[in-house]
Amino acid sequence: MIEIEHLTKRYGATIVVEDVSLRVDEGTIAVIVGTSGAGKSTLLRMINRLVEPSAGRVLIDGQDTMAIPEDELRHRIGYVIQGYGLFPHRTVAENIATVPRLLGWDKRRIAARIEELLDLFQLEPGEFAKKFPHELSGGQQQRVGVARALAAKPGLLLMDEPFGALDPVIRSKAQDDLVAIQRRLGTTIVLVTHDMNEAFQLGDRIAVMDQARLLQYDTPAQLLTHPAEAFVEQLVGTAERPFRLLSLTRVQAALEPGAADGDPILVSESLRDALSRLIWVGRDALPVVDATGAALGRVSVRGILAHGRSIA
Amino acid sequence: MSARAFALRAAALLLLVLFVTAPGLFAFAFRPLTVNGAPAIYNQGSLLALTLSHLRIVVLATLASTILAVGLGIFVTRPSGAEFLPLSRSLVNIGQTFPPIAVLAIAVPLVGFGEKPTFIALFLYGLLPIFENTLTGLMDVSPQTLEAAKGMGLNPRQRLMQVELPLALPVILAGIRLSVIISLGTATIGSTVAAKGLGEVIIAGLQSNNVAFVLQGGLVVALLAVLIHDGMGLAERAVARRLGRPVDEVA
């Protein structure tokens, strides 16, 4: 868990981050969004002390980060930046081994960890371990960047626009993969982006920043239904709002008793996906099943629309 | 390496070794250049010994330049030394613009004749290429790479040794190569202040109006320069390849 308390950064007379307080619970993803120059990166970089705060403090699991030597602190926190900053003179395996090596892990433990991570990120160890960064595609570099950050099993991962350099197709796959890995490892993540869709797809909570201030820190649904300021409302996009809400809600929420014809929909899918399928196949309703394929009921266009209005 | 390039290198090396160990073999080629039955081949000392002392002083001076220039380059690219960057740049530039012959003229009264003044001149003259290339190499390391290194908890020393220097190495090596080549030629003037070297052959030729001697001295220096330039270029490329960068011919 990280607690950010009244964190402020000034450069001379300019305030870049102003009195920001927020808490990120263990094993959740907090996304910081906002326009360019809002202070997102600065806020993130104060967590691992790449930027020294002018005022305020950061607690990690209750411990003040100022009480930890800065290199030691950074060994414990994974860090991924846009462009990844892979070491061009080191192989994929050596890149991933960076922090474990600094920590003095023995060779066998490091080798095992590299293999485990390459597997986790779907990079065939035999093929990729010995490659150099310039021999990788953008998507592969991105995965190596995240694998390297996770190498020493940090409880906390900081990511500054980690998907910014990827094309849209690979980006959405990378986002899904990140969530899957995060759920599996239980890592706490603080991620900076200026892509609202990314924030909604990844964030358990979203922090909206503008001009050095934190305007709102809330769940995606709260942000949509109760924006604290006009700026937040504008940022979350008024026209997109119902669709974003539907994509945050599972089919479970609009499940109706009864049967319907057609290819069944999984109860764990989002209402947005369900609606999109209903429109596409031209039906008023489709059957709903659970992961084992057992019929649970049905979902209808009318039901989804009614639900959409009720949560808005 | 293509077979032709290899054959060319081997031939140049063979020619050099033969020439400095048994120059008499080549008398036929130089005879037409002499007049009044003057000797065709340098006869006032061993060409081999002169070549070796010529190389020795070049290597020593370059080594000294490298240590100072790389050290200085590292220092002025650290936060604590950044303010000295402009100053050190001008100092090193003066070392380059000051003609070596003038350095000799100033150094002889201070340190006497022989190798010392030559060493000083070569040392000063060799600083600039190495210093500038060290700066370029270190400053060209991508800020993202450095940011990542810092963010992963590499301390300044680890960043320098594990990231910055390895990445800058091919460029630094290119600077050293340039410096060696310049020194090889410049070292010939050391003979004017009685340093042992290939300049002796050239000066002897000038004094006795013997073109053959002048050419011989020049030929050995030129062969040395070509071979060393080539050999160090190979080393640079090998290093660059090991760093995972197929660097194209470094200037």
Ligand SMILES: Nc1ncnc2c1ncn2[C@@H]1O[C@H](COP(=O)(O)OP(=O)(O)OP(=O)(O)O)[C@@H](O)[C@H]1O
């Ligand atoms: N070292 C510094 N010195 C002075 N000003 C700085 C420094 N670092 C950042 N700033 C300023 O602080 C402000 C916030 O920068 P920051 O990088 O945190 O923005 P950001 O929200 O991450 O923007 P972006 O989305 O463009 O990355 C900017 O106006 C920037 O110019």
Ligand SMILES: [Mg+2]
């Ligand atoms: Mg930023």
